[in-house]
Amino acid sequence: MRPGLPHTELSGFEPELTGEERTLQQAVHAFAADVLRPAGRTLDGMTAQEVVGQGSPFWDVHAIAAKSGLGAEAEDDSLPPERLARMTAIAVEELGWGDAGLAVSLGVGGFPSLLARRTGNAELIDLCEGRLGCWIGSQPDRGSDGLSLYPNERHPHATHGNKGNLTARVRGGDVVIDGQSSAWVSNGPVAEVGLASVCADYGEGFYDEEGHPHGIEVIVPLDLPGVSRGKPLEKLGKRALPQGEIFFDSVKIPLRYALSARDGYWRGHAATWSSAGAAMGQVMAGLARAAFEMALGYVHERRQGGALLAEHQLVQYRLGRLGSQVETIRAVSRRATEYTALTPARHPYYTAQSKAMCTDLAFQVADEALQLMGANGLTREYPAEKLFRDARAARIEDGENHLLTMKFGHLASLLHQDGRFRG
Numbered sequence: 112m113r114p115g116l117p118h119t120e121l122s123g124f125e126p127e128l129t130g131e132e133r134t135l136q137q138a139v140h141a142f143a144a145d146v147l148r149p150a151g152r153t154l155d156g157m158t159a160q161e162v163v164g165q166g167s168p169f170w171d172v173h174a175i176a177a178k179s180g181l182g183a184e185a186e187d188d189s190l191p192p193e194r195l196a197r198m199t200a201i202a203v204e205e206l207g208w209g210d211a212g213l214a215v216s217l218g219v220g221g222f223p224s225l226l227a228r229r230t231g232n233a234e235l236i237d238l239c240e241g242r243l244g245c246w247i248g249s250q251p252d253r254g255s256d257g258l259s260l261y262p263n264e265r266h267p268h269a270t271h272g273n274k275g276n277l278t279a280r281v282r283g284g285d286v287v288i289d290g291q292s293s294a295w296v297s298n299g300p301v302a303e304v305g306l307a308s309v310c311a312d313y314g315e316g317f318y319d320e321e322g323h324p325h326g327i328e329v330i331v332p333l334d335l336p337g338v339s340r341g342k343p344l345e346k347l348g349k350r351a352l353p354q355g356e357i358f359f360d361s362v363k364i365p366l367r368y369a370l371s372a373r374d375g376y377w378r379g380h381a382a383t384w385s386s387a388g389a390a391m392g393q394v395m396a397g398l399a400r401a402a403f404e405m406a407l408g409y410v411h412e413r414r415q416g417g418a419l420l421a422e423h424q425l426v427q428y429r430l431g432r433l434g435s436q437v438e439t440i441r442a443v444s445r446r447a448t449e450y451t452a453l454t455p456a457r458h459p460y461y462t463a464q465s466k467a468m469c470t471d472l473a474f475q476v477a478d479e480a481l482q483l484m485g486a487n488g489l490t491r492e493y494p495a496e497k498l499f500r501d502a503r504a505a506r507i508e509d510g511e512n513h514l515l516t517m518k519f520g521h522l523a524s525l526l527h528q529d530g531r532f533r534g
C-alpha cells in the first residue's frame with residue numbers, strides 16, 4: 112500500500128495545532144485574506160500621500176484590526192511564555208501572508224503600547240492605549256551606526272560613537288528632545304505616540320569614558336508642541352506602510368515616560384530590538400508562504416512543453432527548493448521567537464541574524480516564484496512583483512542584512528572570548 116499524504120496545517124508541516132491555536136490562526140487568516148490582501152494591493156498602487164489621506168483603506172485596516180482585537184496590542188500576557196511565543200508566531204505569520212507592509216504597520220502601531228504594558232506602569236499604559244504607535248530609532252546621519260551595542264564595535268576611523276541628529280537632554284525630571292528622525296520611521300506620518308530610542312546627555316555630555324553614547328528609550332506623545340512631520344515617503348516596496356520623518360523642536364516630556372535610561376538604556380534598547388527582530392522573521396514566513404502558494408497555483412494552470420509546468424521535473428525541483436526555503440524561514444523565525452521569549456538573557460544580535468536569514472530567504476523565494484511565472488510574474492496583474500518588492504525592502508528594514516550578519520559574527524567572538532563555543 113502507498114503511504115498517505117502527510118499531515119499539514121495552513122502553515123505547512125506543523126504538528127497538529129491545538130484547538131486554541133487553530134481558532135486563532137483561522138481568525139487571523141480570514142482577516143489577512145479578506146482585509147489585508149485587498150487593502151495592501153490597493154494601497155500599493157496609491158501615492159504615499161494618498162495612503163495616509165482621508166478615506167484610504169489604510170484607516171479601515173487599522174479600524175477593523177482594533178475592533179477584532181488583532182495587532183500587537185492583542186498580546187495575551189496571561190498565557191505562559193512558551194504558549195504566547197507560539198501563538199504570536201502563528202498569528203504574525205498570517206498577517207505577513209496577507210500583506211507584509213500592513214503587518215509591520217499593525218505591529219509597530221501597537222509597539223509602544225505593548226512595551227508600556229510590559230512595564231506595568233499605569234500612566235504609560237494609559238498614554239499609549241488605543242493610539243497608533245511608531246518606533247523612532249534611525250536618523251539621517253545615524254543608520255547602521257545606531258545598531259552598535261558595544262564601544263569596541265566602533266569603526267576604527269571614528270573617535271567616538273555617532274550621536275546622530277536626534278538627541279535628548281535630561282535635566283532634573285524632564286527630557287527635552289531636539290532634531291529629526293530618518294525618513295524611514297514606519298507609521299511616522301500618522302503615528303500618535305512614538306517610542307524614541309536616542310542618544311542622551313544626562314548633564315555630563317553624550318559619551319561615556321569609552322566614547323560610547325548614553326541613551327534613553329522614551330514614550331513621546333506626538334501631539335506635543337514642537338513635533339512636526341515630513342512628507343510620506345515614496346518607495347519601492349512595502350508601499351502600504353506609511354513612512355516619513357518626524358521633527359522635534361525642544362519637545363519636553365517627563366523623565367517618568369522613559370522605558371530605559373542611564374545605565375539601563377543599552378540593556379533596555381537591546382530587549383526592545385530583540386522583540387522586533389523576532390517579529391520580522393514571522394512576517395517573512397508569511398510573505399514567503401504567499402509567494403510559494405502563488406507559484407504552485409500558477410504551475411498547475413500554465414502549459415508549456417505539452418504538459419502543465421507542474422508536470423516537468425525541473426519545475427518540481429524548483430518547487431521543492433521553494434517549499435524547503437519556506438520551511439527554513441519558519442523554523443529559524445520560530446526558534447528566534449522561542450529563544451527571545453524563554454531565555455534568561457536574550458540578545459538582539461541573535462534575533463538580527465534570524466531577521467537577516469529570514470528576509471534574505473524570503474527575497475529568494477519571492478524572486479524564484481516570480482521567475483516561475485515567466486513574463487507574467489513581472490506584470491501588476493499578478494501579486495508576484497509586489498511580494499518581490501516587499502521582500503526587498505525587508506532586507507534593509509530593522510537593520511541592513513550584511514551589517515546584522517556581521518553583528519552576529521561579533522557576538523560569536525564575544526562568546527568565544529567568554530570561553531563558549533570551544534567544543
Ligand SMILES: Cc1cc2nc3c(=O)[nH]c(=O)nc-3n(C[C@H](O)[C@H](O)[C@H](O)COP(=O)(O)OP(=O)(O)OC[C@H]3O[C@@H](n4cnc5c(N)ncnc54)[C@H](O)[C@@H]3O)c2cc1C
Nearest residue numbers: 246247248249254255295296297504507508509510511514
Ligand atoms: C521598510 C523599512 C522600515 C523601516 N522602519 C523603521 C522604523 O520603524 N523606525 C526607524 O527608526 N527606522 C526604520 N527603518 C530604517 C532602518 O532601520 C535603516 O534603514 C537601517 O538601519 C539602515 O540604515 P541606513 O538606511 O541609514 O543605511 P547605512 O547605515 O547608511 O548603510 C548603507 C550601507 O553601508 C553599509 N555599512 C554601514 N555601516 C557600515 C560599517 N561600519 N562597515 C561596513 N559597512 C557599513 C551597510 O551595510 C549598507 O549596505 C526602516 C527601513 C526600511 C527600509
